[in-house]
Amino acid sequence: MSSFLDKRFASLEAYVPGEQPKDAKYIKLNTNESPYPPSPAVAEAARAEAEKLNLYCDPDCTLLRREAAALFGVGEENVLAFNGSDEVLEFAFMAYGAKIAFPSISYGFYPVFARLFGSDALKVPLREDMSIDHRDYLSLGRTVVIANPNAPTGLALSPGQIEEIVRSNSGSVVVIDEAYVDFGAESVIPLTKKYDNLLVTRTFSKSHSLAGARLGFGIAGEEIIRDLNTIRNSTNPYNVNRMTQAAGTAAIRDNELYMSRCRAVARTRDRIADELKKAGFELTASKANFLFVRGGGLSGEEIYSGLRKRGVLVRWFSGGAISDRVRVSVGTEEQMDVFLAELKELQNEKK
Numbered sequence: 001m002s003s004f005l006d007k008r009f010a011s012l013e014a015y016v017p018g019e020q021p022k023d024a025k026y027i028k029l030n031t032n033e034s035p036y037p038p039s040p041a042v043a044e045a046a047r048a049e050a051e052k053l054n055l056y057c058d059p060d061c062t063l064l065r066r067e068a069a070a071l072f073g074v075g076e077e078n079v080l081a082f083n084g085s086d087e088v089l090e091f092a093f094m095a096y097g098a099k100i101a102f103p104s105i106s107y108g109f110y111p112v113f114a115r116l117f118g119s120d121a122l123k124v125p126l127r128e129d130m131s132i133d134h135r136d137y138l139s140l141g142r143t144v145v146i147a148n149p150n151a152p153t154g155l156a157l158s159p160g161q162i163e164e165i166v167r168s169n170s171g172s173v174v175v176i177d178e179a180y181v182d183f184g185a186e187s188v189i190p191l192t193k194k195y196d197n198l199l200v201t202r203t204f205s206k207s208h209s210l211a212g213a214r215l216g217f218g219i220a221g222e223e224i225i226r227d228l229n230t231i232r233n234s235t236n237p238y239n240v241n242r243m244t245q246a247a248g249t250a251a252i253r254d255n256e257l258y259m260s261r262c263r264a265v266a267r268t269r270d271r272i273a274d275e276l277k278k279a280g281f282e283l284t285a286s287k288a289n290f291l292f293v294r295g296g297g298l299s300g301e302e303i304y305s306g307l308r309k310r311g312v313l314v315r316w317f318s319g320g321a322i323s324d325r326v327r328v329s330v331g332t333e334e335q336m337d338v339f340l341a342e343l344k345e346l347q348n349e350k351k
């Protein structure tokens with residue numbers, strides 16, 4: 001830290017993204033990406049835009065927003081595009097985060113944003129079984145942020161439970177982060193028409209094979225969208241680059257393909273979960289594209305480092321309340337068979 005840094009930032013502990021190895025020797029199950037490449041139309045659309053990179057992109061994302069509004073079943077005035085959903089979450093913390101609440105175990109970026117913007121942050125514990133008790137969030141009188149399904153547990157609330165939270169906090173914004181919703185939970189986007197305090201965030205990083213392009217969305221009533229747009233235009237009006245706008249538009253046109261891939265990932269997830277349970281591991285009932293695993297006679301660290309030596313990367317959150325577990329992104333059937341075989345060998349070695 002330099003002596004020039006503003007005191008406000010002296011105690012910042014930055015978010016640490018999952019490892020992105022530079023070589024291809026790993027089966028990569030550590031950052032919840034899609035195991036499938038983008039569809040040919042998406043790659044082609046991005047390539048065509050590369051020819052025009054000397055020109056700024058459309059700051060209004062006109063075409064992309066039109067397609068996204070149709071996909072989400074809302075008006076164009078109800079959706080904005082962002083540089084990944086991390087950006088819309090950042091802006092939500094900036095705009096509404098003075099007093100905020102989120103689960104004590106959830107996406108690791110929430111506490112980082114809270115620190116960055118000096119929020120008074122209430123971290124609400126999970127139940128013993130790692131689920132969120134939605135009643136803990138009723139009438140809190142502060143901004144609420146919940147990932148649904150939650151990460152890294154994969155457990156989901158029902159739309160009815162979320163509606164209770166939104167209704168009982170009518171004086172505050174409720175942010176529902178639907179990064180993983182396409183893998184088996186139910187979206188609350190329809191509720192944005194009924195409640196002006198609900199903001200839903202979406203990403204194309206997982207369900208639409210575009211993690212490297214950085215594309216997320218915020219969906220809400222017109223007033224929240226206007227707030228977020230003011231912040232966007234006060235920081236970086238060109239937040240979604242030309243190639244990403246084109247790739248995102250093409251991905252929406254191929255939505256059926258992406259949804260069928262999400263269903264395939266969900267089927268693989270459930271098959272591997274059954275196999276892991278048979279092998280003595282304990283799992284949460286994940287509705288996301290990852291599994292949250294512990295036990296089987298192995299510590300979280302043993303699973304993580306043992307698999308790493310065997311060429312399989314999973315995520316281990318060391319040092320905290322969940323260090324006995326690992327989070328395993330669901331890859332292709334073949335990748336997951338290798339993961340399972342290697343994990344069982346680790347178990348046998350320990351016996």
Ligand code: PMP
Pocket residue numbers: 083084085086087107147151177179202203204205211214215216
């Ligand atoms: N929300 C949750 C719960 C996540 O796990 C992630 C992925 N790290 C994000 C949001 C952000 O995703 P992105 O910025 O790639 O859209």
